[in-house]
Structure formats: structure tokens, C-alpha cells
Amino acid sequence: xxxxxxxxxLENVGCSHxxxxxxxxxxxxxxxxKEKQSIIDLVxxxxxxxxxxxxxxx
Numbered sequence: 032x033x034x035x036x037x038x039x040x041l042e043n044v045g046c047s048h049x050x051x052x053x054x055x056x057x058x059x060x061x062x063x064x065k066e067k068q069s070i071i072d073l074v075x076x077x078x079x080x081x082x083x084x085x086x087x088x089x
Contacts, residue, residue, distance in 0.1 A: 033057060037074050041081055 036054045040047035054074060061067050 033070050033074060037077050
């Protein structure tokens with residue numbers, strides 16, 4: 032689910048904040064800190080490769 036939301040955030044800048052909000056809420060619901068950090072790292076690396084993605088990286 033996080034991969035789909037990340038792809039939406041990359042392809043559609045207008046609704047990227049909604050996709051990132053879904054990812055944030057999903058991560059908040061997880062209890063395992065290693066799993067949380069793993070998802071955060073994957074999403075961050077995917078977004079950091081996109082040009083002009085400073086807003087999304089926050």
C-alpha cells in the first residue's frame with residue numbers, strides 16, 4: 032500500500048499530500064519500529080530521486 036501511495040505522490044503532484052498523509056497514518060499504526068523505519072527509508076529514497084521534490088521529502 033505504501034508503494035502505491037508513493038507512486039501516486041510521484042506521478043501526481045496535486046494530490047501528493049493526500050498520498051503522503053495515507054502513508055503517514057499507515058506508519059503511525061505500526062508497532063514494530065524496524066518496520067516503520069524500513070518503510071520510511073524506502074519512501075524517502077524513492078522521493079529523493081525525483082527532481083524538485085523538497086516538499087514531498089518533508
